[in-house]
Amino acid sequence: MKGTSERTYLTTHPWIDFRLDLRRIPARVWMQLGAAAADAEHIANSMLKPETGEALHQLFLAKGVHATTAIEGNTLSEDDALREIQGTLERPPSQQYLVQEIRNVIDAANAIKGELVDSSGISPRLTREKIEHFNAMVLRDLPVDDSTVPGEVRGHSVGVARYRGAPAEDCEYLLDRLCGWLNESDLNAEDPEGLVPFAILKAIVAHLYVAWIHPFGDGNGRTARLVEVQILLAAELPAPASHLLSNHYNLTRGEYYRQLDLASRRSDPIPFVEYAVRGLLDGLREALATIRAQQFEDRWEQYVYETFGELKTGADRRRLRLALELTAQYQETLEPTPKRGLRHLSPALSEAYAGKTTKTLTRDVNALLAMGLIEASDHGYVPRDWVILTFRPDRRDAGGD
DSSP: OOOGGGOTHHHHOTTOOOOOOGGGSOHHHHHHHHHHHHHHHHHHTOOOOHHHHHHHHHHHHHHHHHHHHHTTTOOOOHHHHHHHHHTOOOOOGGGHHHHHHHHHHHHHHHHHHHHHHHTTTOOOOOOHHHHHHHHHHHHTTOOOOTTOOTTSOOSSOOEETTEEOOOGGGHHHHHHHHHHHHHHSTTSOSSGGGHHHHHHHHHHHHHHHHHHHOOSSSOHHHHHHHHHHHHHHHTTOOHHHHTHHHHHHHHTHHHHHHHHHHHHHTTOOHHHHHHHHHHHHHHHHHHHHHHHHHHHHHHHHHHHHHHHOSOOSHHHHHHHHHHHHHHHHHHHHOOOBOHHHHTTSSHHHHHHHTTOOHHHHHHHHHHHHHTTSEEEETTEEEEOGGGGOTTOTTOTTOOOO
16 A cells, blocks of 8 residues: 555645645635525525425526536536426437436435435535445446446546546545545534535535546546535535536536636636635525515515405406416516506406406506506506515605605
């Protein structure tokens, strides 16, 4: 067995040194990490109808699964990934390996989440065996070359473009070193308030080091991103947040590879950390905006029903439908609906107004105006949904006494 000082990687890959000087991380990055932790907490505490929450969970999982496979050349779409999650994706036999790639990442992500839930949130320590298991999962039932065994550290040289992975004889040692460093280093916050910021930092660094070591014959990128998911979920980040880094890497794929390359050539992980944290924060804010839009929609619908109270007549039910359909149209287009278009906002609404005169529509519109649920604009009508934004400074009725 080689001594530490005799390891080949020390000459070929000196940047793999298991060090990160936290003092060199710019203040703006620490601020972004804090903001990311706050946004993740907002997402975790979001109140949604169960069916809405499940739909959004599937949406964000599909984004992450699509992203981590697309980076590696999978040509299926995000919609395909969502359909596979829902069990409705159909593809011809020639494309089944693409479906299998997506299915493997779905199953792996769900297995990681399930293991953490079953352990009551107590995080299993990251080990080489666990990383090997992640690789076995992403390569399950996929065609690989003869020199690659899913879940086993490679015994041959590999590379991506100009980059060559660490020497094969050092890979097991390096994975053990990596796990020991991640489990025991100052990347683990002592203060509970620092748990999430440091977990984000640790996840990004772990990803980078797995990519640098490149310990497997295939599937290294997907394995690295699963390690990232494991660390983020173990720190109790909400599941949607754990998939956003993969989505960022895919959306900025050229920059992703450039940053990986620069990190090794300059022996400096901090620029990659900056790049990843900025992308994660952007992704969290987009996710939070999606969730808040859904919360707003749900609350407005509830307000409309509360305003109507008991629906005593057919006219009440028709007017309720008109208010909700006008809202749905406006949320999609952000354009007012002219009066002549109101009765055609949906097939159900067209049926409700079938045989009714223009006077009926006018009475319904006037009733909704009087209830304060809609308002007229220069080009038609819009929902008066801004009234539920109680503390927004841009409320249209904001002002003094």
